[in-house]
Amino acid sequence: MKDKFLLYSVFPLLFLAACNRTEPEISYAVTRLVYARENGVVKERLSFFILASDEDGIENLDELYVRHDREGLRWRLSERDWIALQQDGKLWLGSRGIAMIDEEPLPRGLYRAVLVNKAGEEAVRSVSFDPPVEPRFPFPSLVIADGTYVIDSKYPANYFIAYNEQGDYVQTIQASALRGAIADLKFNAAVKSVALWAEDQLYATSALTDAQPVN
Numbered sequence: 001m002k003d004k005f006l007l008y009s010v011f012p013l014l015f016l017a018a019c020n021r022t023e024p025e026i027s028y029a030v031t032r033l034v035y036a037r038e039n040g041v042v043k044e045r046l047s048f049f050i051l052a053s054d055e056d057g058i059e060n061l062d063e064l065y066v067r068h069d070r071e072g073l074r075w076r077l078s079e080r081d082w083i084a085l086q087q088d089g090k091l092w093l094g095s096r097g098i099a100m101i102d103e104e105p106l107p108r109g110l111y112r113a114v115l116v117n118k119a120g121e122e123a124v125r126s127v128s129f130d131p132p133v134e135p136r137f138p139f140p141s142l143v144i145a146d147g148t149y150v151i152d153s154k155y156p157a158n159y160f161i162a163y164n165e166q167g168d169y170v171q172t173i174q175a176s177a178l179r180g181a182i183a184d185l186k187f188n189a190a191v192k193s194v195a196l197w198a199e200d201q202l203y204a205t206s207a208l209t210d211a212q213p214v215n
Helices: 002-019
Strands: 025-038 041-053 061-068 073-078 083-087 090-098 109-117 122-129 141-145 148-152 157-163 169-174 179-181 193-200 205-208
Touching: 025 109, 025 122, 041 061, 041 109, 041 122, 061 090, 073 090, 141 193
Parallel strands: 025 205
Antiparallel strands: 025 041, 041 090, 061 073, 061 109, 083 090, 109 122, 141 148, 148 179, 157 169, 157 193, 193 205
16 A cells, blocks of 8 residues: 555656656748858858747757758757847847858758757757849948948848957848948947848848948
């Protein structure tokens, strides 16, 4: 009888422990092709973000894998690597710099996100990546000199991406005109350099220029 009592008293504890193991969740995944100029050469980068959640908080998330199963490719992002963005109380995790080792064009088709928490539990979400094979617009340019800026871009939307002295992201400001005074943009006081982010939302494609000093 004593053994039976122990069995009944331990079972609820085991049940509660099992219930407390919560899997992470991926509500949404989005991809974008980014053309980035590096050392004068335009290269393809994959921007890959997921809308992530875990009942135990972001600190319980451990790894994010981006996979292209058809080509047998896998990229691993940890807390040290991913970008975490809070928007409207929701958490986006991902990277804007996923690339092929040999700098070849990124494979099109189906990509898969695998989010793993510290308990080893997984959430999986697939998303299609099918941008144009060739750029629809010429690579844009940004020139900053004598307190003014000039943008040369055919993209439908253009943004200033601002960084501090250490190269960390500070803020984004949409460009309402293709030329003007830097002072009119009202950058944060910490901003030391600015790049141009040109965007084509219809084809989920963007271009990112090199950053230039603003003073």
